[in-house]
Amino acid sequence: MSNYNNENLNQFSEMFKALSNVHRLNIFLYLAEYCNPGELSTEKEMRLTVGELGEGLNIAPSTVSHHLKELRRTGLIRMDRQGKNIECWVEEKTIDQLVEFFQTSKGGE
């Protein structure tokens, strides 16, 4: 039997919804590239600003903002204001949960 209750399932489905949009998936992976494990997640060079994320994606800043809000809401990324900028980075614990989700679903029960 599965270990996931209804609330958990809902949270996972929300994460998948967040990653189901190509722009959001790109933002997520772009952030993931900048988070080198082994270094502290508080180091500045491991984070990107909203503006930096919008570049090359060809969508309006308001749309980027909206997508980031979704990624944050579901726990996939975190954000922190530093002066005029808002820095973003991936939440590694959540990624661990996703890896475990699929490993468990494969391993059965």
Added chain:
Amino acid sequence: MSNYNNENLNQFSEMFKALSNVHRLNIFLYLAEYCNPGELSTEKEMRLTVGELGEGLNIAPSTVSHHLKELRRTGLIRMDRQGKNIECWVEEKTIDQLVEFFQTSKGGE
């Protein structure tokens, strides 16, 4: 830099879209429970019919059918007609890809 090109990214986003609906996620996990690794995936007791999947989900058969079509389209499950029934089971290779996707995104390059 990421290993995923635009086509790959698109495929992953489609898989996530398929799993973003709670009904489809339930169907997927229900199927995953029935696929015990170590046994051959051709064994009959490792598969479920469309009707069996619809039970307890409280949605019309046509809706179950629609959801299964989406799960199959994105490569998450497979289906095979056996007489009057159509048997369904998860595609383990695809699950492996998803595990790898998140592991890689964490390990970063």
Added chain:
DNA sequence: ATTATAGTTCGACATGTTTCGAATTATAAA
């Protein structure tokens, strides 16, 4: 051949999502 069972396809409707630009808030620089 007729009937029953399992599942799919189609059309329609309600609901949700994506996107933008304009207006707004927050911070920093002049």
Added chain:
DNA sequence: TTTATAATTCGAAACATGTCGAACTATAAT
């Protein structure tokens, strides 16, 4: 204090998704 920069919120338009029931196809049983 005024101006500039970075990002968010809001409202609206276009588009996509989830759902159902009715009609259909495929197979099996009588």
